[in-house]
Amino acid sequence: xxxxxxxxxxPDQLERRFAEAPVLYLTYGLCEPHGPHNATGLDxxxxxxxxxxxxxxxxxxxxxxxxxxxxxxxxxxxxxxxHVGEVARDWLTALPPWQHFKNICYQLRAADxxxxxxxxxxxxxxxxxxxxxxxxxxxxxxxIGARLLSLPDFExxxxxxxxxxxxxxxxxxxxxxxxxxxxxxDCVDSSxxxxxxxxxxxxxxxxxxxxSSRRDGEAMVARQAAWLADRARELLAAHDEVRPTARxxxxxxxxxxWESVVAPALPGFLTMQRDGTGQGRTVPPDSRWHLNxxxxxxxxxxx
Numbered sequence: 001x002x003x004x005x006x007x008x009x010x011p012d013q014l015e016r017r018f019a020e021a022p023v024l025y026l027t028y029g030l031c032e033p034h035g036p037h038n039a040t041g042l043d044x045x046x047x048x049x050x051x052x053x054x055x056x057x058x059x060x061x062x063x064x065x066x067x068x069x070x071x072x073x074x075x076x077x078x079x080x081x082x083h084v085g086e087v088a089r090d091w092l093t094a095l096p097p098w099q100h101f102k103n104i105c106y107q108l109r110a111a112d113x114x115x116x117x118x119x120x121x122x123x124x125x126x127x128x129x130x131x132x133x134x135x136x137x138x139x140x141x142x143x144i145g146a147r148l149l150s151l152p153d154f155e156x157x158x159x160x161x162x163x164x165x166x167x168x169x170x171x172x173x174x175x176x177x178x179x180x181x182x183x184x185x186d187c188v189d190s191s192x193x194x195x196x197x198x199x200x201x202x203x204x205x206x207x208x209x210x211x212s213s214r215r216d217g218e219a220m221v222a223r224q225a226a227w228l229a230d231r232a233r234e235l236l237a238a239h240d241e242v243r244p245t246a247r248x249x250x251x252x253x254x255x256x257x258w259e260s261v262v263a264p265a266l267p268g269f270l271t272m273q274r275d276g277t278g279q280g281r282t283v284p285p286d287s288r289w290h291l292n293x294x295x296x297x298x299x300x301x302x303x
Contacts, residue, residue: 004055007064014061021059023232024116024146025051026107028123030069031093033084035172035205036194039187040091041067042172042180047124047153049183050224058229060118063107068095070129075276077283077293079127083171083204086288096295097129097271101136101262105254112144112248118235120228121150126169128270135269139261145244147235153179156224161216173206174213175220182217272296 003009004017027050029043039045048065055062070076071094084090095103104121111119121137123130130152137150154169161175170176181188193210194202248254270276274297283293 002056004052004060004062005064006061009061017059017061018114018116021232021236022115022117023055023058023060023236024111024114024119025055025060025062025228026104026111026119026121027051027062027065028069028121029065029125030067030071031091032071032125033087033090033172033203034176035192035203035209037189037192037205037209038172038177038180039184042176042187043069043124045124045184045187046176046179047122050124050153050156050179050221050228051120051122053221053225054120054228054232057225058232060120060232063111066103066107068093068100068103069123069125070095070097070100070127070271072289072292073097073296074271074273074293075128076271077289078275078281080204081283081287081289083201085201087203090288094292096292096299097132097269098263098266098296098299100129101132101266101269102258104133104136105140105248105258105262106251108140108144108146108148109248109251109254112146116146117239118232119146119148120232120235121148122156122228123150123152126152126154126171128273128276132269132271135265136262139265140248140257143246143248143257143261145239145247147239147242147244149231149235153224156227157220158227159223161220170206170208172204172209174208174211174216176206177209177212178214178217179220180217181212181214182221185214188212188214267300272300 027047031040034042044065
């Protein structure tokens with residue numbers, strides 16, 4: 001199998017793949033409960049596996065996955081209280097939004113400095129974060145030479161897992177479990193599924209998880225890889241047509257971009273709100289999820 005993973009290639013292999021298709025895939029997820037039957041790293045394992053399949057199909061290089069992502073704040077705390085529960089340990093690799101998005105700016109700087117013409121940012125972790133990522137990419141694109149595309153992985157499958165469409169994702173249910181089963185079969189253990197009808201929340205397991213199928217996951221991942229490979233070719237063509245001169249080269253460039261472009265817009269990001277849906281939901285003080293629920297709001301107030 002052709003190697004596409006940056007960290008596993010020798011310099012001459014990287015140079016060859018770069019010359020063939022200067023496309024970089026950046027993949028994101030985190031470790032969090034995904035039911036008793038899935039490994040906690042599902043989100044990043046899934047996104048990275050899909051990106052590798054896309055790069056093998058259409059060219060490009062896949063960066064090491066980023067397992068540190070947004071959680072514990074705002075909507076995530078509200079959701080976790082119901083779907084994860086008051087567990088002793090949640091096994092999260094969580095970062096606040098301002099740290100996550102700044103890290104991405106530094107990753108884009110590495111891509112631009114090397115000279116990639118296209119960068120696809122693929123997240124396997126959902127919630128409001130992927131909408132904010134699209135917002136941030138729109139803000140920074142004028143300052144970066146590489147043509148950028150960001151999306152959650154489910155947007156790359158227009159048929160839907162049952163072929164009925166539209167594209168959709170879930171959390172540790174039939175879709176994500178099937179995908180992980182296809183990508184990393186050792187990370188799914190269906191024998192750990194709870195008995196039918198047993199009260200949850202079962203570590204945020206989706207109710208249709210027992211309907212998961214490795215074969216369905218393989219078909220879905222293949223569709224996603226094909227769709228992403230097509231987008232990569234479009235981004236390369238767009239770069240050659242525009243011939244951008246902007247490049248994000250130094251650390252100082254990143255800091256200036258952050259302070260002048262991203263930071264002023266950050267308070268409006270959905271992940272920075274106490275309840276991104278605007279429904280007035282709360283987390284009570286006696287919940288373990290209350291600790292960082294308002295951390296983003298407090299960050300804004302502190303300036």
